[in-house]
Amino acid sequence: MSRAGVLAGIGAVAALAWLPVVVRRDDHLNFFVLVLLTVTLAQSWNIIAGYAGQVNLGHAAFFGLGALVTRSLWIGGAPVVAGMLAGAAVAVAFALAVGAAAFRLRGAYFAIGTLALGEILRITVGNVLPEISTLPTDVIAGYRLATRYWIALALAGLSVLAVAGLSASRLGLGMQAVREDEEAAEATGVGALRLKLVALVISTGLAGLAGGLFAFYHISYYPAHPFAPHWTFDAVLVTFIGGVGTLHGPILGAVFYVFLKEYLAVRWVDFHLLIFGALFVAIVLLLPGGLVEAGGRLRAAWRST
Amino acid sequence: MTAAVLLQQVVLGLLIGGLYGLAAAGLSLVFGVLKVLNVAHGELIMLGGYGAFWLFALAGVDPFVALLAVVPASLLMGALLYHGLFAWVVRAHEETRIKNSLLIGFGLGLALHALAVQLFTADERAVTTAYAGAVLDLGGVSVPVVRLASLALALAITVGLHGLLARWRWGRAIRATAEDWEAAALAGIDVRRAYLLAFSIGTALAGAAGTLVSVGYSISPSIGLEWTLKALIVVVLAGLGSMLGTFVGGLVLGLAEAVSATAFGGPYREVVGLLIFFLVLVARPQGLFTR
Numbered sequence: 027m028s029r030a031g032v033l034a035g036i037g038a039v040a041a042l043a044w045l046p047v048v049v050r051r052d053d054h055l056n057f058f059v060l061v062l063l064t065v066t067l068a069q070s071w072n073i074i075a076g077y078a079g080q081v082n083l084g085h086a087a088f089f090g091l092g093a094l095v096t097r098s099l100w101i102g103g104a105p106v107v108a109g110m111l112a113g114a115a116v117a118v119a120f121a122l123a124v125g126a127a128a129f130r131l132r133g134a135y136f137a138i139g140t141l142a143l144g145e146i147l148r149i150t151v152g153n154v155l156p157e158i159s160t161l162p163t164d165v166i167a168g169y170r171l172a173t174r175y176w177i178a179l180a181l182a183g184l185s186v187l188a189v190a191g192l193s194a195s196r197l198g199l200g201m202q203a204v205r206e207d208e209e210a211a212e213a214t215g216v217g218a219l220r221l222k223l224v225a226l227v228i229s230t231g232l233a234g235l236a237g238g239l240f241a242f243y244h245i246s247y248y249p250a251h252p253f254a255p256h257w258t259f260d261a262v263l264v265t266f267i268g269g270v271g272t273l274h275g276p277i278l279g280a281v282f283y284v285f286l287k288e289y290l291a292v293r294w295v296d297f298h299l300l301i302f303g304a305l306f307v308a309i310v311l312l313l314p315g316g317l318v319e320a321g322g323r324l325r326a327a328w329r330s331t
Numbered sequence: 332m333t334a335a336v337l338l339q340q341v342v343l344g345l346l347i348g349g350l351y352g353l354a355a356a357g358l359s360l361v362f363g364v365l366k367v368l369n370v371a372h373g374e375l376i377m378l379g380g381y382g383a384f385w386l387f388a389l390a391g392v393d394p395f396v397a398l399l400a401v402v403p404a405s406l407l408m409g410a411l412l413y414h415g416l417f418a419w420v421v422r423a424h425e426e427t428r429i430k431n432s433l434l435i436g437f438g439l440g441l442a443l444h445a446l447a448v449q450l451f452t453a454d455e456r457a458v459t460t461a462y463a464g465a466v467l468d469l470g471g472v473s474v475p476v477v478r479l480a481s482l483a484l485a486l487a488i489t490v491g492l493h494g495l496l497a498r499w500r501w502g503r504a505i506r507a508t509a510e511d512w513e514a515a516a517l518a519g520i521d522v523r524r525a526y527l528l529a530f531s532i533g534t535a536l537a538g539a540a541g542t543l544v545s546v547g548y549s550i551s552p553s554i555g556l557e558w559t560l561k562a563l564i565v566v567v568l569a570g571l572g573s574m575l576g577t578f579v580g581g582l583v584l585g586l587a588e589a590v591s592a593t594a595f596g597g598p599y600r601e602v603v604g605l606l607i608f609f610l611v612l613v614a615r616p617q618g619l620f621t622r
Contacts, residue, residue, distance in 0.1 A: 081430065083437075127613045134368050134429040138563055139612045142605045145560065149605075153598040255556060259441060266434070295453075296445045303442030310434045311419050 035190075039183050046172035055171050061284045062178035063239055064264055068276035069185035070232035071261035076271035077192055078225035079205025080129070081137040083258055084144030088117040088230040090151065090253030092237025097159060097249075100242065106177075110238030117234030121226050129222050132208070144255060152250035160246035174243045181239055185232050189273050192228075201225050202271070263302045266309055269318030278317045339472050340589040346475070348585020349482035350543055352578035354558055355565035356489055357536030363571040364509040364529035366425050367417055367432035371440035373559030375534050378443065379405055379541025380550035381451055387458045394458045394546045395480065401538045409534025412439075413527050421526055440555055447552035457549040478547040488539055489578045492532070496574065505529050509572070557601075564608040 042058075049055050067089065074082050092113035099109035124143060131139045161169075192198030203211040204218045212218050240252055260283070268279025287298040309316055358372045369375075382401040386392040392400070416439065420432045465476040496502040501524075507515040508525040516522045544550055544558075561584065569580025584604055591603035 081433070130613050133426055134433045135612055137430075137433055138368070138370075139609055142560065142563075142609045142612075146602050146605045146609070149598070149602050153596075259437075262437065263441075294449065296448045299441050299445035300449065303438045303440070303445060306438035307416065307435050307442070310431060310438065311416070 031190075035183075035186070039179065042179055043176065046175050052171055055175055057284065057288060059171070059175050059178045059243060060288070061280055062175075062182040063236060063243070064260065064280040064284050065182040065277055066178070066185045066232060066236040066239070067257065067261045068264040068268070068280050069182075069189050070229045070236060071258075072189060072265045072270065072272075072276050073192065073232070074225050074229035075262075076265060076275075077189075077198055077205065078201040078222050079208075080222060080225070081134075081262075082140045082226075082229070083137045083255075083262075084140030084142070084147075085229075085233055085261055086253050086255055086257035087144040087147045088121060088233035089237040089240070089257050090147060090250075091117040091120055092234030093241040093252040094151065094237075094249060095234075096238035097241035101159075101162070101165075106238075106242050110177075110235055110242070113238040113241070114231045114234035117230045117237070118227050121230035122223070125223050125226050126219075129219055129226075141255070141258075144253065144258060148250055148253035148255070151253055152248070155249040158246055158248050166245060169245070174239070177239055177242065181232070181235050184235075186273070186277065188228055188232065189276075193273055197221070197224065205271075263306050265316075266306055267302065267316050269316035270314075272315070272318045275316050275318045282317070335471050337590075337593055340593045341586060342472050342474060343478075344585040344587075344589025344592075345582055346478040346482050346585070347548070347588075348582040349485040349578070350540055350547075350581070351561050351565050351584050352581020353485040353488060353536060353543065354540040355562040355569070355577050355581055356492060356574050357533035357540070358559075358562040359566045359569070359571055359574070359577050360492075360505075360529055360536070361533035362566060364505055365417065365421055365432075365526050366428050367420060367530075368429050368436065369417070369439075369533070370433055370436035370559050370563075371443060371555070372436070372533075372537055372562055373555035373557065374440045374443040374447075375405070375408075375537035376541040376544065376558045377447060377550060377552060377555045378408075379538030380545035380554075381447065381456075381541075382538065383542040383545045384456050384458055384550065387460070393460065394542055395484070398484075398539060398542050401542050402535050405538025406531045406535040408538075409531035410527060412534065413530040417530060418523075418526070421523075440559070444552050444555055451552060453552055455549050455551040456545070458545045460546070463546075475547065481543040481547045485540070485543060486578065488536070489574050492536070493574045501525070501528055560605065560608075564604050567608055567611050 045058060046055060049058075067085075071082065071085050074080050074085075092110070095113035095116045096106070096109040099112055100106045104112075128136060128139055128143070192201065200211070200216045200221045201224075203214070203216050204221050208218050237252055264279035264283045265276050266279075267282065268277065269275025283298070283302065286301065290297045290301075313319055315322070354372070354376055357375075358369065361367055361369050361372075379401050382404060383394045383397040386397040386400060387394055416435055417432065420428055420435060423431060460477070463477055467474040467476055467479065496506055504515070504520045505525045505528060507518065507520055508522050508529070512522050515525070540558075541550070544554075565577060565580040565584050568583060569577045587607065588600040588604055592600035595603070
């Protein structure tokens with residue numbers, strides 16, 4: 027990452043940290059929390075799918091595990107940060123437990139295998155914990171949105187840093203080599219399974235943290251809800267539309283996605299999915315680099331005129 | 332728990348298993364011939380179900396008669412989807428093809444789901460004909476007549492498809508393309524047309540399955556993912572290449588679900604199928620093409 031990029035990043039985070047002081051309306055601040063949560067989730071998926079090339083369609087399982095553990099520990103009296111770290115640890119532990127088996131699968135088989143894993147977890151959690159989880163009244167009385175916002179900002183910053191670090195490092199280059207051609211990478215001495223597991227650990231750790239934020243942020247929800255496949259699908263749509271395997275793509279995608287989702291939800295339920303589903307198909311077919319590639323092409327066209 | 336309860340569960344499991352088989356037949360045909368994994372297959376089933384539902388609700392058409400309209404309409408929709416989307420994908424190399432088709436199916440599925448919510452609302456619906464409640468009593472085991480008819484129709488359609496692939500000129504062309512498309516092309520087969528036919532027939536099978544689902548069971552815009560997964564499980568269990576084998580695979584899944592629901596409780600019926608699916612996949616990581 028260039029020095030200018032680092033400075034711009036620090037400036038953006040500092041400016042965003044001021045936001046709760048300036049923005050007085052909760053609905054506006056909520057919008058930013060959702061954007062930051064989506065950035066974190068999308069970047070976490072971007073690491074395993076965009077960099078290591080493993081299309082994980084069970085990503086919601088790790089988000090859900092983070093939410094489940096954080097919620098129980100936090101309501102049980104533990105500090106929320108400790109709960110979130112424990113949630114991330116459980117998500118990573120589960121990832122390592124199934125990772126070795128799942129990585130025997132290649133390409134599309136990995137995708138449908140992980141989709142099945144995610145559904146197994148969602149159904150099981152829904153069966154074991156069918157009751158809605160609502161915060162106790164004293165916690166609701168002391169609820170401060172700004173705290174949630176700052177945690178969301180920290181997580182989004184962390185996820186962007188992780189991707190920035192990866193794209194510049196030997197580790198990230200190795201992952202991209204595995205993504206492009208696993209056999210060729212192995213032949214040149216890259217340990218594909220080890221790299222895929224490292225990517226999975228970073229990816230699911232961040233997803234677990236994002237789930238922890240969800241548990242800290244939402245007042246009441248069904249425990250199975252964060253395991254729902256639409257969390258995975260959100261991450262996939264945002265990452266692809268922004269630009270899969272890029273640093274800026276998931277950020278752009280998240281802003282665009284949450285904006286349209288919140289704006290359209292006022293009038294039409296789920297209408298954003300019609301637009302994004304179609305946009306996603308168009309991007310896979312015509313513009314595999316997403317918005318980032320579109321921006322690059324526009325700039326190139328601008329320069330050549 | 333008595334043996335009668337288990338027997339009842341087994342019968343119900345086999346009845347829905349026939350629909351799993353029919354749902355999987357379309358997916359298997361498309362996957363085997365085009366090497367395209369259409370994860371929007373469940374949404375195509377959902378649309379077929381709505382076709383039958385609205386024909387019944389608005390025009391009073393009997394759902395079994397509605398098949399005569401839903402199947403050709405699905406065939407046409409399949410041709411449109413092939414030309415609009417999947418014809419782009421089949422140009423790529425096989426591994427890229429599966430991955431891209433998965434992504435496109437995923438986007439298509441989301442869009443169709445959202446479209447169905449807009450058009451039909453998220454409500455659960457079912458076709459309730461005058462004879463919907465009729466039940467056959469076979470020595471203490473009750474067999475719902477519509478579900479039995481659905482199973483028989485699913486079997487008839489599968490046998491018909493098997494015959495079509497074995498006898499019809501283009502059926503044999505489709506099978507040759509599935510076996511080795513390069514050799515098929517060298518032998519003078521129009522591979523693109525075989526792709527188009529296989530995809531359209533696959534979509535028509537989804538439409539037929541959806542119609543039968545809307546009669547004996549229920550439909551809503553969100554059933555797509557569930558049916559895609561059922562179809563995938565059956566394809567993994569049964570392998571590719573034989574439509575009759577796929578139908579049997581569907582019955583096996585229905586049976587496994589029924590037994591596990593009796594053993595572990597109803598809510599876990601889905602989990603067992605998915606677990607089998609994951610384990611079979613991991614045990615055969617080289618993929619589903621091996622026979």
